Structures are given as structure tokens and as C-alpha cells.
């Protein structure tokens with residue numbers, strides 16, 4: 001076996017797998033190196049198992065409203081071990097599909113840890129082999145950032161949350177981002193007493209305020225306790241529990257503690273600095289619009305570049321890289337309009353400008369509606385859905401769509417298409433409503449709820 005390749009990819013996650021597969025399809029001789037499992041974070045311990053767990057947790061809400069539709073479901077019980085085993089089976093199936101997808105066009109999968117030793121050389125840790133490559137692609141993703149506090153080793157990250165032997169009686173989740181609120185949804189839905197502690201004053205920083213307020217209200221209604229403007233200072237073992245010391249002077253015991261305090265680009269110990277690759281303050285590989293690093297033969301895609309830590313972005317960057325370098329089609333990825341979903345309860349879907357950003361960029365009209373989703377109307381469940389449209393004045397361009405409630409992520413995927421086409425409110429209104437749906441609200445708004453003129457809300 002020759003150790004010389006057109007392309008060596010480090011990391012078989014969302015970005016690396018796509019890049020390797022497409023480059024191999026163009027006829028390149030490709031090796032892809034993976035130290036853990038093929039599929040990367042999203043497939044093995046991110047999006048996919050997370051969403052399966054979210055589905056599991058939502059049965060709690062369905063069981064609650066089932067009697068209002070005439071169903072008697074008795075006393076439902078839940079078995080964590082069954083969920084984990086079935087999830088593992090599905091992840092193994094997906095991993096096999098990823099492996100087949102790489103092998104079919106001829107990419108060689110190497111199970112090892114790689115370090116970069118020069119602009120065109122990569123060393124394999126276990127086998128000691130040194131590979132040479134015309135091009136190297138860094139697609140090593142990100143890893144959980146764990147605060148450096150006493151007792152931090154007693155806590156878990158999302159990595160371990162997927163393989164807990166048993167559900168704890170209670171959990172403290174530190175962090176205010178999407179991973180924190182999604183796991184709070186999961187644990188609370190599965191019957192775990194769940195608390196979020198966050199140093200800021202509201203969860204989901206940067207999202208539209210109405211989404212943030214509505215999400216917190218929904219989580220609290222589901223029994224999640226939220227502690228704001230507080231940090232965890234230390235953890236210590238007390239019997240079967242972990243006692244947490246908070247920055248407000250309170251000590252409290254929890255069955256488990258999870259850090260959801262961000263994810264750092266995975267470049268530590270990778271040899272990039274020695275090879276001359278420029279890294280940002282947070283360790284991210286600095287790249288240009290074509291994902292090329294400061295060394296001409298080394299590229300990087302996905303979370304390791306910290307442009308947007310999302311799977312579809314990593315995939316798009318990996319594909320664009322392969323088109324650029326091996327397909328003779330220079331392709332830059334447009335990062336300007338990235339929709340986001342948060343699979344919490346209530347679910348969040350958002351694309352385009354948040355109200356606070358849009359209002360600083362000229363006059364806008366804001367259309368908002370809040371209503372009880374139809375699925376709850378026969379029960380006492382009082383959750384409300386929120387749909388918000390932000391437009392330029394008088395039926396002008398739609399700048400942002402923000403949805404909180406059932407199906408938000410699915411709806412927002414479709415709303416992202418007209419936003420990318422710079423559709424106007426009049427374009428939205430031309431679409432015939434689908435009735436009865438929640439999404440029909442997007443095309444039936446008559447008058448703005450309020451407007452901003454010269455930066456002032458009116």
C-alpha cells in the first residue's frame with residue numbers, strides 16, 4: 001500500500017466524510033483518518049441520538065393530553081436502557097452507511113489518530129505510518145469545553161450523557177446554549193428533576209427576544225428550574241450525589257452535573273502550529289472563503305473553523321472544498337443566512353434577522369401572533385405557540401422568521417427558501433393558506449403588530 005495520497009482528511013465527521021467522498025468521486029486518491037467512530041459528532045453523539053432522545057422525552061406531553069382525545073393510556077412507564085440500546089442500534093446502522101458511502105467511490109478509511117507534521121505530511125499515532133498528501137483537510141470538529149473548576153471530573157458533557165448507565169434523580173446543566181436547553185428538555189421529559197444554571201440573564205443568547213422569553217416560560221412550565229446570572233464554582237462528591245457550589249454562595253446536591261458550556265475547535269496536539277497553520281485565539285483554524293488555511297496545501301472545514309458549529313454547514317463546506325480543489329469548480333460557501341433549530345420543548349426555529357438586529361438596520365414592520373396550538377385545545381395544556389415575521393415596511397422584504405412551538409424546525413426549513421430569494425411580505429401573502437395549520441399564520445398576517453421607525457418602536 002502506497003503512503004502517498006492526493007488528499008488526506010483528518011476526521012470522519014460531517015465535513016470530512018462529505019469532502020472525502022466527493023473528492024474520491026472526482027477520481028482523487030483519498031485517505032480519511034478517524035480516531036473514534038465514522039460519522040463524527042452529529043451521527044455518533046450529537047444531532048441524531050439527541051433528536052431520538054427528544055422524541056422519547058416528548059411522549060410525556062403526549063401522554064398528558066391523550067385523555068382529552070379519549071385515550072386511556074394507564075400509567076405509562078419508561079425504560080432508559082431500552083432507549084439507549086435502540087439508539088445505539090440505529091447509530092451503528094448509520095455508521096455502516098457512512099462507511100459504505102466512503103468505500104464505494106474508493107476512499108480508504110484509516111482507524112487511527114493523526115497529527116500534521118508538515119504542509120504535506122501526516123503521522124499516524126498507532127501505526128507510526130507517515131502519509132504524504134498533495135492536500136490535507138483538517139475536519140477534526142470541536143470538543144466540549146469544560147470549565148477549569150475544582151471537581152470538574154465529577155461532571156459529564158453531552159458525550160457521556162448518551163451513555164449514562166441509569167437516569168439520575170436530578171441533574172444540573174450548566175450553560176445557556178442549544179445543547180443545554182435540548183438536554184434539559186430530554187431529562188425533564190424523562191422524569192429527571194432538571195435545573196439549568198447560566199451566567200447570563202436569559203437562555204439562547206443572540207436569538208430573537210420573543211423566542212428566548214417563550215422558551216424559558218415553556219421550560220419552566222415543564223418543571224425545569226432556571227438559575228440566571230450564576231456560575232458553578234466547584235463540585236464535590238457527597239455520598240451518591242455531587243454537591244455543587246454556586247457563585248451566589250449556595251451549595252446544593254444533584255444526582256448528576258452536565259457541562260454544556262460551549263465547544264472548542266479540536267486543534268490541541270494536532271501539530272498545526274508547528275506546520276505553520278495560523279490559528280485564532282480559540283484554536284480555530286483561520287481559513288479563507290474557500291476553506292484554505294494560511295498554508296496553501298492545508299484546508300479546514302466544519303466546527304474546527306468555528307464559522308458556524310452546525311452539521312449542514314460542515315457538509316456544505318466539505319463539498320465546496322472538494323469541488324474547489326478536485327472538481328475544478330471554485331466554490332465559496334455563503335454563511336450569511338443560516339437558519340437554526342433548537343429541539344427543545346417548546347421547539348425553536350429561526351432564520352434571518354432577530355428583531356433587535358433588524359431594528360438597527362433601518363425601518364421594519366413586525367408581525368407577531370401567539371395562540372394555543374390545536375393539539376392542546378381539548379386539554380388544559382396552556383402552552384402557546386409564537387410566530388413572528390419581520391419585514392421591511394409596507395409589505396417589503398422579509399428579513400426574519402421566528403417560530404416557537406410544535407413543528408417550528410420543519411416550518412423554518414421551508415421559510416429559509418423564500419428568505420434566501422429575498423421574498424417580500426407580498427410574496428408570502430400570495431401563497432394560499434393551508435388550513436388548519438400553524439404555518440398558515442405566516443401567510444395571513446394583515447397588519448403589523450408594531451413597527452420601528454428611525455430605530456424607535458411605535
Ligand SMILES: Cc1cc2nc3c(=O)[nH]c(=O)nc-3n(C[C@H](O)[C@H](O)[C@H](O)COP(=O)(O)OP(=O)(O)OC[C@H]3O[C@@H](n4cnc5c(N)ncnc54)[C@H](O)[C@@H]3O)c2cc1C
Nearest residue numbers: 011013014015035040041042046114141302303309310311
Ligand atoms: C449534543 C450535540 C447536538 C448537536 N445537535 C445538532 C443539531 O441538531 N443540528 C446541527 O446542525 N448540529 C448539531 N450539532 C453540531 C454538529 O454535531 C457539528 O456541527 C458537526 O458534527 C460538525 O462536523 P465536523 O465534520 O466539523 O466535526 P465532527 O462531526 O465533530 O467530526 C470530527 C471527527 O474528527 C475526529 N478526530 C478529531 N481529531 C482527530 C485526529 N487527530 N485524528 C483522527 N480523527 C480525529 C473525531 O473523532 C470526529 O469523529 C450538535 C452537536 C452536539 C455536541
